[in-house]
Amino acid sequence: MDINGPRYTSYPTADRFHGRFGEADYLQALADCAAQPAPLSLYVHIPFCENICYYCGCNKIITRDHGRSGRYVDYLVREMRMVAGRLGARRAVVQSHWGGGTPTFLDAAEMRRVMDAMRAHFDLLPDGEHSIEIDPRRVGDAQMALLAGLGFNRISLGVQDFDAEVQQAIHRVQSQAETRAVVDAARRLGFRSVSMDLIYGLPHQTPARFAATVEQVLAMRPDRLSVYSYAHLPHVFKPQRRIDERALPAPAEKLDILVGTIAQLSAAGYVYIGMDHFALPGDALAAAQREGRLQRNFQGYSTHAGHDQLGFGVSSIGAVAGRYVQNARTLDDYYGALDRGALPVMRGLATSGEDRLRREVIGALMCNGVLDVAALEAREGIDFAAHFAVELAELATLAADGLVRIEPARIEVTPLGRLLVRRVAMVFDSYLRADAGRAAQAAAPARDADAGTPAHTPAHTPAEAPLRYSRVV
Incomplete structure (x- = not known):
């Protein structure tokens, strides 16, 4: 953390x-x-x-x-x-x-x-x-x-x-x-x-x-x-x-x-x-x-x-x-x-429609500590479990650490999770997930070195990355 x-x-x-x-x-x-x-x-x-x-x-x-x-x-x-x-x-x-x-x-x-x-x-x-x-x-x-x-x-x-x-x-x-x-x-x-x-x-x-x-x-x-x-x-x-x-x-x-x-x-x-x-x-x-x-x-x-x-x-x-x-x-x-x-x-x-959807999810978790999944599905016309399948899998790890409780119709941040609520929110940040994927791909051995495939780079420069950031702990 x-x-x-x-x-x-x-x-x-x-x-x-x-x-x-x-x-x-x-x-x-x-x-x-x-x-x-x-x-x-x-x-x-x-x-x-x-x-x-x-x-x-x-x-x-x-x-x-x-x-x-x-x-x-x-x-x-x-x-x-x-x-x-x-x-x-x-x-x-x-x-x-x-x-x-x-x-x-x-x-x-x-x-x-x-x-x-x-x-x-x-x-x-x-x-x-x-x-x-x-x-x-x-x-x-x-x-x-x-x-x-x-x-x-x-x-x-x-x-x-x-x-x-x-x-x-x-x-x-x-x-x-x-x-x-x-x-x-x-x-x-x-x-x-x-x-x-x-x-x-x-x-x-x-x-x-x-x-x-x-x-x-x-x-x-x-x-x-x-x-x-x-x-x-x-x-x-x-x-x-x-x-x-x-x-x-x-x-x-x-x-x-x-x-x-x-x-x-x-x-x-x-x-x-x-x-x-x-x-x-x-x-x-x-x-x-x-x-x-x-x-x-x-x-x-x-x-x-x-x-x-x-x-x-x-x-x-x-x-x-x-x-x-x-x-x-x-x-x-x-x-x-x-x-x-x-x-x-x-x-x-x-912002895109997906950005606004994820902003709503992150905002609910950080501000009220509860995400009403059923209400979100009705309002946005999505299947939450299907749309956020990757996120729910990662969230399960945080649930095992005691940071969240996951139910079919709601996700609740625990008292412990409130101390680290940004870590919970980061699960739903698709930009961070894309960065992690690019970093993993760049670290992997090149499949076709002769092809000169360019390495993927982060979407931001190191000088920009810390803006609005601080330690989660």
């Missing part, structure tokens, strides 16, 4: 996107979206950070030159105007999220410009979820008041770990006091939800040390918690080369940290939503799970994942009318496309 695997914030996953999908495909997706005027979700990517965190695998630009963000905002506003112009009437937005990078790298005037552009082109519903990622080291009371005034009602705080040795090892020193100050300000200002991010598997972490961090977090009582598994991929993310691999916890110890954290948070009254998400019983995520409405999108578990999502900014990803689309990864490419009057599409994917 100790392998890298997709987080399934989309299916197919982002490493399957390809460059043959271009601006014309996105424009057609926007036209199809315009024909179905349902509420939207928006994602805005702000790539700038003042300091580098060694563990980070996000698309970011490390700089202390705040002058760079002014130009970026100019282009961000231009992109919003171009996309909105393709949608016709001003569309309602039920969910928006600013991520990064560090979105609060922008100064007050720049943040107002971005929000003004969003409101000019879209109707941000006041009862929707409007969130922003915050670095507590860079935000004070004045900035928090600004965010509240702009209409944000949810914040997400990066914490990772409060242990001093761990913080030094990952180059992110952040005190409990400055974190609590932001949380207290959010409460005073009426933010509906405070979420915190932790990472386990970092250097020098042990079950006892991480439990101490969790205790400090619990004292602040965040509404939601994300406890992510660290994926050490120094060959892909250069900053990770500064992390001492010898200080990383062993896989068994890492699993102990996860199991201990689940027990600790459960004892404190949090609901284990799944994989790496926890929420208080009164939170919208917990309610969605109880009612069978929980879904996943590029921000993880969500109550609004069924809506088309528009992505703005460098490297952002959208999901529009059955297509995935990703923007250019570099500022030069992003600016260059917009200067030409083109949308900055780098790659994407048009």
Whole structure:
């Protein structure tokens, strides 16, 4: 089980996107979206950070030159105007999220410009979820008041770990006091939800040390918690080369940290939503799970994942009318496309009927822990056992390991399986299965060496493979 695997914030996953999908495909997706005027979700990517965190695998630009963000905002506003112009009437937005990078790298005037552009082109519903990622080291009371005034009602705080040795090892020193100050300000200002991010598997972490961090977090009582598994991929993310691999916890110890954290948070009254998400019983995520409405999108578990999502900014990803689309990864490419009057599409994917079927299966297992096979057969007009014969054979192995229970009319993820639910989901990923088949064929002796048969290659490059991936354990 100790392998890298997709987080399934989309299916197919982002490493399957390809460059043959271009601006014309996105424009057609926007036209199809315009024909179905349902509420939207928006994602805005702000790539700038003042300091580098060694563990980070996000698309970011490390700089202390705040002058760079002014130009970026100019282009961000231009992109919003171009996309909105393709949608016709001003569309309602039920969910928006600013991520990064560090979105609060922008100064007050720049943040107002971005929000003004969003409101000019879209109707941000006041009862929707409007969130922003915050670095507590860079935000004070004045900035928090600004965010509240702009209409944000949810914040997400990066914490990772409060242990001093761990913080030094990952180059992110952040005190409990400055974190609590932001949380207290959010409460005073009426933010509906405070979420915190932790990472386990970092250097020098042990079950006892991480439990101490969790205790400090619990004292602040965040509404939601994300406890992510660290994926050490120094060959892909250069900053990770500064992390001492010898200080990383062993896989068994890492699993102990996860199991201990689940027990600790459960004892404190949090609901284990799944994989790496926890929420208080009164939170919208917990309610969605109880009612069978929980879904996943590029921000993880969500109550609004069924809506088309528009992505703005460098490297952002959208999901529009059955297509995935990703923007250019570099500022030069992003600016260059917009200067030409083109949308900055780098790659994407048009999903097939089979993709959508498998996305439904994976989503049901990861979000609700149960797949109603009989209902799926009736809805999709398939014979599940025949359609997924290979998958059911592999799933039987996981059932023997206690991860799932298989019945004729349903598949249920066990409590143990919830810890490794991505491993269960991977069974239904036809792209991973195709990769494995190609790898096996390439490793086998050539049947006709004289024919010069070309070796099969994976559908993605090594640089793309880790996108949206982390350790299953």
